[in-house]
Amino acid sequence: MTRRLAAAACILAPLCYAIALPDYLVFGSQILVMALLAISLDLLVGYAGIATLGHAAFFGAGAYVAGLLSVHGWGEPLTGVLVAACAAGALGIPIGLLTARSGTLARLMITLGIAVLLYETANRAAGITGGADGLQGMEVWPLLGVFDFDLAGKIGFAYAWCTFVLGFILARFVVKSPFGLSLEAIRDNPLRAAGIGIPVKGRLTAAFVISAAIAGAAGAVLAQTTQVVALNVLSVQLSADVLVILIFGGIGRIYGGLIGAALYMGAHHWMSGLSPVYWQFWLGLVLIACAFLAPSGIMGLMAPRAGGRDT
Amino acid sequence: MQASFRTVVCLAAVLTAVAARADDLKIGLIAPFSGSETAGLEMDNGIKAFFKLHGDVVAGRKVIVISRDAPTPAPDVARRLAQELVTRDKVDVLAGHLFTPTAIAAGQVSTQSKTPMLIMNAATSGILAKFPYTARASFTVAQTTAPLARWVAKNGMKRVFTIVADYAPGIDSENAFQREFVEAGGTMTGSIRVPLDTIDFASYIRRIQDSETGGVFAFLPAPDQAKNFIKAFRDAGLDKKGVKLVVEGGMLQPQITATLDDDAIGIISSQHYSEDHQSQENMAFVEAYKSVSGNRIPTYISVGAFDAMNMLYKAVEAQAGKLDPVKSVEIWRNMKLESPRGPVSFDPQTRDIVQNIYIRRLERKNGILTNVEFETYDAVKDNGKQ
Incomplete structure (x- = not known):
């Protein structure tokens, strides 16, 4: 029951934000995008126990697919997100197959390497992606053919919220399912999981594909609401940021992504507004303090996991 | 009596202060301020040098700069900052931009909200075409x-x-x-x-x-x-x-x-610019820049900011304190300036800068x-x- 309530709160909290802070809707939709990305990363890191440093690869792939679609004449947002999610998921298949067959440190190298590879490819293929100048000329059609993306970001926010809710429900469904439980078993002890008959590599690859597809959808929403795509969506910095957000919020708890994104990006936004030059110093201090005071994230403070290991 | 008179004076002072505030000319400056990139600082100093030479009041309006940090070429950050500057801070003009992707993202906000925008660097060719209320005071490579x-x-x-x-x-x-x-x-x-x-x-x-x-x-x-x-x-x-x-x-x-x-x-x-350029305008600029920046040497980025301010002042003066997007761009595309870098004009078709x-x-x-x-x-x- 409390879990249902928590899930409902997670879904409704963004609406309260929209009512309380109507001037910050663009920021709000970007928080939701990052939250969705963090949740997709949580499936991998928190549930399947796959350490990755390259999650931006899927986010960026989704963003560029959605961007390229709309540059080349298909600006319908919903199908754009769908195609982007499928493309990112497809990209997740080979990477998932690779990582499922390697150890923790090798996984870090593989995922990091692939993200860097994609970044450089996008940089080099300036004829297609616009390279460092960014992908220009996106024409995104009105949502459902009716709602034009407005300046204040109302439609953009509603759109990001719907995508977030769908992604959140999907992720929650996955982790509550027998499939999700088998992922946790693999995380805790892959040898024994294999011993009781769980197809470890297949499950890990499947988790990778689901996570990649959600990340791709998040990237597509960001691209469509921003209407420019630049190389930063593929950057190692973004991969690191989303990992920090997840650790900040709490790993292995599906809500950690939203809480982490809201707090981390909120702090970032607030501090960089107060002090455009020195804000990174203060944000760094906050992160270090958090690592000491709340080693298992904000969620860990709020609800220590019963019986589970606290990492 | 004495006390109530003082209250009235205080109230009047507060009210005029509030009134003046509503009348301020606000510039939303988006540039990299944090990290190793110094462009934001160079723009800021270029603006300060302009204030030193020409004052921070134009056509009766006090000019206020609201700085926002966009440390990387991330367009989503720039779009968010530009949108908040326009809808929340109600800036009259957007400015700045070291990187092309941030200029493009903010250019979309400028177009959608009909807010004039002045690019101070962002040197990729042809980026002005899609943004009708934007002009560029810098250069292209x-x-x-x-x-x-x-x-x-x-x-x-x-x-x-x-x-x-x-x-x-x-x-x-x-x-x-x-x-x-x-x-x-x-x-x-x-x-x-x-x-x-x-x-x-x-x-x-x-x-x-x-x-x-x-x-x-x-x-x-x-x-x-x-x-x-x-x-x-x-x-x-x-x-x-x-x-x-x-x-x-x-x-x-x-x-x-x-x-x-x-x-x-x-x-x-x-x-297009050397701090050694031999002209009256440049001597005055270099001296003002050194005095506001702790004796730094001005760069082409700071001269871009300085000239953007000049363009802004000329447009506001010509419209008696207003800054209509269509009229401003009309003024900018036909403008001729004596800049610290030398004579500057604009291509009426592309709005891009023409310079020595x-x-x-x-x-x-x-x-x-x-x-x-x-x-x-x-x-x-x-x-x-x-």
């Missing part, structure tokens, strides 16, 4: 590079090798140089694009040697790259073998020349390595999008 290619061809170098940083401005400069140079009858002996983080140039120098070229054109504007390449070039003795080095001026910014030694003297470069490009030689002047201008190409247009 193609614009500063093309005259250098013509100068090189005219001065007897027939075979040139290009080496550029592998990112959009580098590729722009490579294209502009090759196009102009070949058109002027020169031959390319080869070209290399170097990753942005490369600082070891030994293998590249080797390839340049093997090509038996007569000259080298370089555009490596990251400070470490510029310094290391110039050093590697000298160490290999290329200059003693008669190979000439010419560079785009971004490679010899004041913060880079400060790290070079006398070996670098004699390098030819081209750009100077060929300079690096010399030691008053103890400081300085780009001394010795030849001028008048009123050069941007031809990057041909």
Whole structure:
């Protein structure tokens, strides 16, 4: 029951934000995008126990697919997100197959390497992606053919919220399912999981594909609401940021992504507004303090996991 | 009685203060302020130098700058900042932009909200076309590079090798140089694009040697790259073998020349601004800039900010305190300025800046390595999008 309530709160909290802070809707939709990305990363890191440093690869792939679609004449947002999610998921298949067959440190190298590879490819293929100048000329059609993306970001926010809710429900469904439980078993002890008959590599690859597809959808929403795509969506910095957000919020708890994104990006936004030059110093201090005071994230403070290991 | 009179005076003071505030002319400045990038600071100092020379009140309105940090070329950040500046802070004009992607993202907000925008750097050709309320007070890399290619061809170098940083401005400069140079009858002996983080140039120098070229054109504007390449070039003795080095001026910014030694003297470069430009306007600008920035030397980025302020003031004055987007752009596209960099005008079609490009030689002047201008190409247009 409390879990249902928590899930409902997670879904409704963004609406309260929209009512309380109507001037910050663009920021709000970007928080939701990052939250969705963090949740997709949580499936991998928190549930399947796959350490990755390259999650931006899927986010960026989704963003560029959605961007390229709309540059080349298909600006319908919903199908754009769908195609982007499928493309990112497809990209997740080979990477998932690779990582499922390697150890923790090798996984870090593989995922990091692939993200860097994609970044450089996008940089080099300036004829297609616009390279460092960014992908220009996106024409995104009105949502459902009716709602034009407005300046204040109302439609953009509603759109990001719907995508977030769908992604959140999907992720929650996955982790509550027998499939999700088998992922946790693999995380805790892959040898024994294999011993009781769980197809470890297949499950890990499947988790990778689901996570990649959600990340791709998040990237597509960001691209469509921003209407420019630049190389930063593929950057190692973004991969690191989303990992920090997840650790900040709490790993292995599906809500950690939203809480982490809201707090981390909120702090970032607030501090960089107060002090455009020195804000990174203060944000760094906050992160270090958090690592000491709340080693298992904000969620860990709020609800220590019963019986589970606290990492 | 005494007390109530004081209250009234206080109230009146508060009310006028509030009234004045609503009347302020607000500039939303988006640029990199945090991290290693100094462009935001250079723009800020350029604006302060303008305030020092021309005051911070125009047509009765006090000018306020609201700075926002966009440390990387991330368009989503710039779009969010621009949107909040427009809808929350109610800025009258958007400005800044070191990077092209941030200028494009903010340009969309400018178009959607009909807010005028002045780009202070963002030097990619052709980005103004889609944003009807935007003008650019900076330059394009193609614009500063093309005259250098013509100068090189005219001065007897027939075979040139290009080496550029592998990112959009580098590729722009490579294209502009090759196009102009070949058109002027020169031959390319080869070209290399170097990753942005490369600082070891030994293998590249080797390839340049093997090509038996007569000259080298370089555009490596990251400070470490510029310094290391110039050093590697000298160490290999290329200059003693008669190979000439010419560079785009971004490679010899004041913060880079400060790290070079006398070996670098004699390098030819081209750009639209040198702090050594001989004119009344520039003397006044350099002096004002030094006094507001703790004795720093102004850069082409600060002069872009200074001129954008000049454009803003002229537009506000012409509209008696207002800043209508359509009228402002109309004023800007027909504007002529006497800038610290020299005479500046605008292409009425593209709204892009038309300015003199100077060929300079690096010399030691008053103890400081300085780009001394010795030849001028008048009123050069941007031809990057041909």
